[in-house]
Amino acid sequence: MNRRVLVLALPLIASVALVGWAAGWFVPTESKVTELAPGVWFRKAQTEPFTGCNQGWVEFKEFVLVIDANFPGQAEQVIEIIRKQTDKPIRFVFDTHHHGDHADGNMHYAKVGASAVASERSQPLFETKGLEGFQQAQASGKEEYKGLHYHAPSVYFPHKMVIDDGEQRVELLHFGHGHTMGDAVAWLPKHGILFTGDACVNGAFNYMGDGDTASWIAVLAEMQELPVKQVAPGHGELSDKELLETQKRYFVELRAAVQKAIDAGRTVDQIKQEIDLPWYEEWAGVDVKKNTENIEHVYGELTRK
Numbered sequence: 001m002n003r004r005v006l007v008l009a010l011p012l013i014a015s016v017a018l019v020g021w022a023a024g025w026f027v028p029t030e031s032k033v034t035e036l037a038p039g040v041w042f043r044k045a046q047t048e049p050f051t052g053c054n055q056g057w058v059e060f061k062e063f064v065l066v067i068d069a070n071f072p073g074q075a076e077q078v079i080e081i082i083r084k085q086t087d088k089p090i091r092f093v094f095d096t097h098h099h100g101d102h103a104d105g106n107m108h109y110a111k112v113g114a115s116a117v118a119s120e121r122s123q124p125l126f127e128t129k130g131l132e133g134f135q136q137a138q139a140s141g142k143e144e145y146k147g148l149h150y151h152a153p154s155v156y157f158p159h160k161m162v163i164d165d166g167e168q169r170v171e172l173l174h175f176g177h178g179h180t181m182g183d184a185v186a187w188l189p190k191h192g193i194l195f196t197g198d199a200c201v202n203g204a205f206n207y208m209g210d211g212d213t214a215s216w217i218a219v220l221a222e223m224q225e226l227p228v229k230q231v232a233p234g235h236g237e238l239s240d241k242e243l244l245e246t247q248k249r250y251f252v253e254l255r256a257a258v259q260k261a262i263d264a265g266r267t268v269d270q271i272k273q274e275i276d277l278p279w280y281e282e283w284a285g286v287d288v289k290k291n292t293e294n295i296e297h298v299y300g301e302l303t304r305k
């Protein structure tokens with residue numbers, strides 16, 4: 001099999017996926033691993049049904065850095081994939097934010113000797129909401145959580161942390177409050193690759209519960225200042241710099257549409273029924289009305305005194 005594209009699925013689906021990937025089709029029913037640059041890997045997680053977050057890993061001269069831990073079960077799978085590629089130790093797992101589908105697998109990385117790293121502004125979230133989410137998942141009896149303990153990051157950085165061995169350079173960057181207060185991204189300046197976590201997703205995956213859309217727009221604008229070639233989003237297909245603009249457009253247009261409706265005296269329930277952003281459906285594949293939580297969230301932001 002082509003070393004650059006390792007598809008983890010049944011042979012038939014794999015061949016369809018390879019053709020689909022080459023043609024740029026959306027293939028939601030599987031996970032696949034792609035080498036984006038020498039030693040830089042991207043694993044697009046299956047989105048239907050939802051299995052977890054996209055991940056990356058970077059092979060340095062002496063160790064491996066993983067980008068996002070994912071759920072525990074997915075973490076185990078990814079560690080297995082990496083173990084087949086290299087004997088180098090996994091030294092760091094960078095959690096882009098505290099959500100369980102990005103960080104609950106930390107313990108599996110700890111077991112193989114890796115330290116979890118995150119932005120300092122995410123620390124209070126790991127200690128509260130992150131912990132609660134983990135405990136809830138465990139209490140619900142999920143198999144993959146059995147026998148695990150919550151493992152928050154132990155290495156925190158204020159705005160920037162650089163890992164550079166002369167061959168690979170990864171900059172972990174916190175720009176401000178986006179998807180969560182503590183979001184950070186992994187920027188690989190030598191390759192022009194940006195791993196965004198959920199600060200940028202490709203499709204109908206935006207969760208705003210911990211977000212601030214006004215600040216999120218500014219965070220995306222800062223990312224656009226980087227000479228990005230490829231965007232590896234937190235969920236959905238790999239893309240290019242244009243995705244940052246597309247992601248931003250959703251927040252800008254959603255805010256504008258909700259504001260317009262508020263100005264016209266519409267209630268939140270009316271807005272949920274009436275809002276129309278045909279452009280969104282073209283991008284995300286679903287009607288913007290479907291995500292009522294996001295409409296409510298933006299309505300709350302715009303009416304909060």
Ligand SMILES: [Zn+2]
Binds near residue numbers: 097
């Ligand atoms: Zn998230």
